[in-house]
Amino acid sequence: MLRPTLAEASPSGRRVAVLGGGVAGLTAAHELVERGFQVTIYDRRAWGGKARSVPVPGTGSGGRPDLPGEHGFRFFPGFYQHVPDTMRRIPFQGNPNGVWNNLVPAPEARFARRDGDDFRLPLGPRARAEFSPESFRETLGAALATALKMPADEGLYFADRLLVFNTSCDARRHGQWEHTSWRDFVGGHARSHEFRALLSRTLTSIMVAAKEDVASVRTIGTMGEQFLGNPFQIGNDGALDRVLNGPTNAVWIDPWVARVRDLGGQFVLGAEVRGLEVRDRRITAARIVDETGVQRTVDADYFVVALSAEQARTLWSPQVLAVWPELAAMDGLFTDWMNGIQFYLRRPADISRGHTAYIDAPWSLTSIAQNQLWSRKLTEFGDGTVQDCLSVDISDWNSPGMLFGKTAKECTHEEVAREAWAQIKAHLDDRGEVLRDTDLHSWFLDPGITWQEGQRRNANADPLLINTAGSWEYRPEPHGALENLFLAGDYVRTNVDLATMEGANESARAAVNALLDVAGSNAERCRMFTLYRAPELEALRGIDADRYAAGQPNMFDIPI
Numbered sequence: 001m002l003r004p005t006l007a008e009a010s011p012s013g014r015r016v017a018v019l020g021g022g023v024a025g026l027t028a029a030h031e032l033v034e035r036g037f038q039v040t041i042y043d044r045r046a047w048g049g050k051a052r053s054v055p056v057p058g059t060g061s062g063g064r065p066d067l068p069g070e071h072g073f074r075f076f077p078g079f080y081q082h083v084p085d086t087m088r089r090i091p092f093q094g095n096p097n098g099v100w101n102n103l104v105p106a107p108e109a110r111f112a113r114r115d116g117d118d119f120r121l122p123l124g125p126r127a128r129a130e131f132s133p134e135s136f137r138e139t140l141g142a143a144l145a146t147a148l149k150m151p152a153d154e155g156l157y158f159a160d161r162l163l164v165f166n167t168s169c170d171a172r173r174h175g176q177w178e179h180t181s182w183r184d185f186v187g188g189h190a191r192s193h194e195f196r197a198l199l200s201r202t203l204t205s206i207m208v209a210a211k212e213d214v215a216s217v218r219t220i221g222t223m224g225e226q227f228l229g230n231p232f233q234i235g236n237d238g239a240l241d242r243v244l245n246g247p248t249n250a251v252w253i254d255p256w257v258a259r260v261r262d263l264g265g266q267f268v269l270g271a272e273v274r275g276l277e278v279r280d281r282r283i284t285a286a287r288i289v290d291e292t293g294v295q296r297t298v299d300a301d302y303f304v305v306a307l308s309a310e311q312a313r314t315l316w317s318p319q320v321l322a323v324w325p326e327l328a329a330m331d332g333l334f335t336d337w338m339n340g341i342q343f344y345l346r347r348p349a350d351i352s353r354g355h356t357a358y359i360d361a362p363w364s365l366t367s368i369a370q371n372q373l374w375s376r377k378l379t380e381f382g383d384g385t386v387q388d389c390l391s392v393d394i395s396d397w398n399s400p401g402m403l404f405g406k407t408a409k410e411c412t413h414e415e416v417a418r419e420a421w422a423q424i425k426a427h428l429d430d431r432g433e434v435l436r437d438t439d440l441h442s443w444f445l446d447p448g449i450t451w452q453e454g455q456r457r458n459a460n461a462d463p464l465l466i467n468t469a470g471s472w473e474y475r476p477e478p479h480g481a482l483e484n485l486f487l488a489g490d491y492v493r494t495n496v497d498l499a500t501m502e503g504a505n506e507s508a509r510a511a512v513n514a515l516l517d518v519a520g521s522n523a524e525r526c527r528m529f530t531l532y533r534a535p536e537l538e539a540l541r542g543i544d545a546d547r548y549a550a551g552q553p554n555m556f557d558i559p560i
Helices: 023-034 082-087 098-102 133-147 152-166 170-175 182-186 193-208 217-227 248-262 309-315 318-323 325-332 413-428 501-519 535-549
Strands: 015-019 038-043 053-055 068-070 103-105 108-112 119-122 242-244 266-269 272-279 282-289 295-298 302-305 334-336 339-345 355-358 365-369 388-394 440-445 449-452 457-460 464-466 485-487
Touching: 015 023, 023 038, 023 082, 023 248, 023 501, 053 248, 068 248, 068 339, 082 098, 082 501, 098 103, 098 248, 133 152, 152 182, 152 193, 152 217, 170 217, 170 535, 182 193, 182 217, 242 248, 248 266, 272 309, 272 318, 302 501, 309 325, 318 325, 339 413, 355 413, 365 413, 388 413, 413 440, 413 449, 485 501
Parallel strands: 015 038, 015 302, 038 266, 108 355, 302 485
Antiparallel strands: 053 068, 103 242, 108 119, 272 282, 282 295, 334 464, 339 388, 339 440, 355 365, 365 388, 449 457
16 A cells, blocks of 8 residues: 655645755755755665765774765865855854865875876965966976976877867867767877876776766866866865865764754655656656555655666656656766775874875775864774774776786675775885785775675676766756656756766756746745856857857867
């Protein structure tokens, strides 16, 4: 027998069911309850999605909480605007700007080489200077060549390629660069090993877990435009690289859930969405299975699907696609793996004051030592002996490792830990001992990774959407022909154009604005932000629009 849900008790016309409790779902719920809607949010596992903390079961003792684990470390670039705006509206005791004050800058990044010289990059803004195409290419080219210890001509070449993108008009970005792979754009196959390792592979596999031969130039170029094309950090919300000052749930997700509850939002955990019922171009109900295995229907006036792309696709029944056929294109979206492992250490890790990229690691590893940046120290967790946590993201699960000759997908959890640890040590200990095996207290692999004994390989409950070349056409708008159905998630078309917390937040705001339009609401619309583009290059983008319309290349796109 089907049972009703809490959503049915709300006044008619203002009831919203948000299906999914990650960053997109929490954002949608937050924006809607602030505008007086009656919102119930449903999730199968936990609030916060991939951004949440995951306590390591059974590790706490002596009254201390369990050690904090996570899907993978996260950072908040200064060009993020939507997430910080939300954070300012989440109260946090002692903070004048709410949760936003829990963001702290990471002042440097380290690029570690195996059997080679490492280098560190300070991440503070540079002094403002005159900006021109010539100064951009010369300054960036020299900085890359010096910092990355590569030939000057290759640093200059990369700066030239970024200048091509930065001066490209919107029509070229969508019509040409969206359909071009990053490797082809930068000529990675024809450049030196150093160029391929640092500027072709690193920018894709480490930053966005993408393969250089399939990642879209429009996506990677847009990120390059923010990280490298705005050296003065104009318009940024804060430091270029920021992290939270404690476990994510404690300093962000839990206060966020509390805020939405205080504003009247209701939460239903253990609810797995199984389908949508359609009649007269509207969703009449959602079908869920609750934590006891009982099927229920969710009744509401509006439905916001805030699930991941792979989960949302399962809801597009023939009845849904008959009204909104464009959703069928989502079958063309591609996901890959980017999951984390935490190494808990008995002594502080003196590696970097920010993130570290392990350039030559077969599994494309990045890490951050968290204790130095947290206000609540790790000795207050677990058994009290852990002094640091090296949180590591594994971005390549498809290449053989150095210990077992197997991909991460083919390794048992124990083998994943040993392999990742060995790859990190190979980078850090080649000039002296930085990490000792005796330092390792324990480790924790993202619980979304589960070992399938019969298949002798891992499964992943939380894959990452990859913006492959040409994938924009597969991504939907937040609202379509189904009048009361709205989409929020990092797969929805956004300005940031990347599967990130910022993309999830931006898409949810767009979904809420569309809902307000359909509802005829006079409430203030959610604030939307756009990424920075150097105004000094705007005239050149105008010239490029004429050149693109005439079938000509960008004026700086000169074959070498």
